Amino acid sequence: MHKAENVPRTLAKHELPQLVLWLKSKFPKSLPVYHLIKNALREDWAWPGMDVMVDTFPRPAICICRTSPFKGKLVNVPMLNGHYIFVYANNQPSFLNLLRKNFDKLANWSETATFIDVDEDLGQILLDHNQQFARVTFGDNFGTGGNCFYFDLALWTDRRDTFPIPNHFRVGHLSVEHLDQIVANCAAGDAKAKKAFFTQLLTKGFPTAAIFDTNHAQSSAPVVYCMYMPQGSISAVYLHPDYREQGLFKMVTAELINTLYNIGEVSVWMESVNVNFPTQLEDLHSLGGRDYERHRKCWIQYVPKISKKVIPEKTLPQKAQIGESPVPEDDTLSDMESDEEDFYAERGSSKKYGHSISERQRQAAKSHWY
Incomplete structure (x- = not known):
């Protein structure tokens, strides 16, 4: 004792x-x-x-x-x-x-x-x-x-082939090249702190996933992305308003989870998932996420x-x-x-x-x- x-x-x-x-x-x-x-x-x-x-x-x-x-x-x-x-x-x-x-x-x-x-x-x-x-x-x-979604990666099944990405989109990852965009898209935090925080994530190998529109003039800028945080969550999620309702959130989330699975992570979670977005909840359930309604x-x-x-x-x-x-x-x-x-x-x-x-x-x- x-x-x-x-x-x-x-x-x-x-x-x-x-x-x-x-x-x-x-x-x-x-x-x-x-x-x-x-x-x-x-x-x-x-x-x-x-x-x-x-x-x-x-x-x-x-x-x-x-x-x-x-x-x-x-x-x-x-x-x-x-x-x-x-x-x-x-x-x-x-x-x-x-x-x-x-x-x-x-x-x-x-x-x-x-x-x-x-x-x-x-x-x-x-x-x-x-x-x-x-x-x-x-x-x-x-x-x-705001509920907590949990993914047990021991049960993870790669479902990306069930929702193929259109030809004019390219799947990739974030780098320091995208730092200014990430900082600008993040509403919270001091500017200097945000820059230091995201630089740490991008240079120390924290997994990310991003999707790029090759038809767009700014094809090097991701239209949707998400990042793995030190506390084990998927966060810093961004989706450009012009690309909503195309299933890109589900695609980029699946891409990041698959990356985590391939490097040996056993679990990942998503914080503060808003129950007022039913399509989002449906997407996370379809990827194998478990919704803990009493764990907010x-x-x-x-x-x-x-x-x-x-x-x-x-x-x-x-x-x-x-x-x-x-x-x-x-x-x-x-x-x-x-x-x-x-x-x-x-x-x-x-x-x-x-x-x-x-x-x-x-x-x-x-x-x-x-």
Whole structure:
């Protein structure tokens, strides 16, 4: 019996293989964290600056993966919004207890921190919990039925010959040549962070799939593509609006899954699949995907509040870049908050607290699917 520790501890690399085996048995709750740690054991797919924390070892009730903080200085390669926190928790009480006792140690709260691909029940706890460090925003899929699709590649059957690609299309992969297009098509994240993030994916061999229209003047630019993420999901999906309703989403998804199968991956998943797109759901089912209706993912973002009071340095995680983290004492906007206000204003949103999404983001989201 392993007694839970009062404070989560960071694991060493040699401890990760044993943890991977434990997390594999906790499907589907452990999906993102399991894949992140499994990929961390590969030299090429290990995410720079990521650490792994557990409440106990080797059978944790809680496991957290954190990527490096980001203040515009690329010390390590950031995720799309910088400081990402991935959480596995076997139940809500365990997670709530962790937040109550160790919330200040989970992140560098002087920076924007995003809990990503978190189970929706845990997301609600995060929304309700301690907001003294930050104001909170949450993902567009929160509470709207974004389901998780899972592909067991041991059961994968190559079905690409059942929906042949028209002659004027060419199947291929993404490269750094397409970096500017990928960054421009991605609605989320800081521009510098996005460029660094996608450069890491494209140069370290993370699988991608793309389809090109050879009849188009810009034949070197893909009209649809998708990418394999460090957390084991298919994401960064883009479909040009002029090419909807031609079955290209299904084709490019099948191409990427087949690539993963051929290199020995045993599973892959797709996050936040919107149930309001029945054709998309039909395509994923036809490819062998399983829809977990009660297993939904969301993201929760904490945006720092800055004022004259400073959170003591000892409350910040050891590996974080230590900086001033004041607690708010009035409604005056800091420089950082003003920047955030400008960010939302530029995107047509006036909501300061809670959920907000601009028309530009809505259109970008639509172009991702059909």
